[in-house]
Amino acid sequence: MHPNIVKTSLFSSQALSIKKSDIHRFGVFTNEFLSEGDVIEESPLLYLPSEEVQETTASSHLYSFSHEYMILGFGHAAMYNHTNDGGNINYYIDDYNECMVFYAIKDIEPGSELTLDYGVGDTF
Numbered sequence: 001m002h003p004n005i006v007k008t009s010l011f012s013s014q015a016l017s018i019k020k021s022d023i024h025r026f027g028v029f030t031n032e033f034l035s036e037g038d039v040i041e042e043s044p045l046l047y048l049p050s051e052e053v054q055e056t057t058a059s060s061h062l063y064s065f066s067h068e069y070m071i072l073g074f075g076h077a078a079m080y081n082h083t084n085d086g087g088n089i090n091y092y093i094d095d096y097n098e099c100m101v102f103y104a105i106k107d108i109e110p111g112s113e114l115t116l117d118y119g120v121g122d123t124f
Contacts, residue, residue, distance in 0.1 A: 005096075005097055005098060006096065007042075007097045007099075010041075010042035010043070010044060010075075010097075010099055011039055011042045012040075012041045012042070012043075012075055012076070013030070013032075013034075013038075013039075013040050013041060015030045015031045015032035015034070015110075016028055016029070016030060016031075016040070016041065016076060017029050017030075017031055018076070018079060019113075021081055021113055022113075023081040023082070023083065023113065023115070024081050024082075026079060027079060027080070027081045027113045027115070028076045028079050028080050028081075028113065028114045029111065029112065029114065030108055030110060030111070030112055030114060031111070032110055033107070033108070033109060033110055034104045034107065034108040035104065035107055036104050036105060036106050036107050037103060037104060038103060038104045039101060039102070039103050040089060040102040040104060040114065041075055041077075041100075041101075041102045042075075042094070042097070042099045042100070042101050042102075043073040043074050043075035043076065043077040043099055043100045043102065044073075044074045044075065044098065044099050045071050045072065045073050045074065045093070045098055045099055045100050046071070046072045046074075047065065047069045047070075047071060048062065048069065048070050048071070048072055049068065049069060049070075050066075050067065050068055050069060050070050053070055061078040062078075063077070063100070065093070071093070071100065073100045076102075077091075077100055077102070080102070080114055080115065080116050081113065081115050082116060082118045083115040083116070083117060085117070086105075086117050087105070087114075087115040087116045087117045088104060088105060088106050088108050088112065088114060088115055089102050089103065089104055089105060089108075089114045089115065089116055090102070090103060090105045090116065091103070091116070102114075
């Protein structure tokens, strides 16, 4: 086991589902009410050198981390769609446990798509 990882499991809300999105292809939706601040998911991550992924198909599903690295998030991380209105979720990087922690930034009604503003995220 990696010496930094202290968690024995990562959280993922059972209220999440993947459905057809009006924004782009498929998206992540909640089946339950989420309150501002609720943790939605802790997604394992993998750091990838930016120079190796910049021109790949996968790059559209990666998160910018620095000039040197991009992040591939597992779980639902690659399925959260972008919105220009600030979205209803955000995330931060938990380096200690090597995961992305997604959380609600406002109250979210059941049936809503969970969205990020790709330009606002990266709260590490």
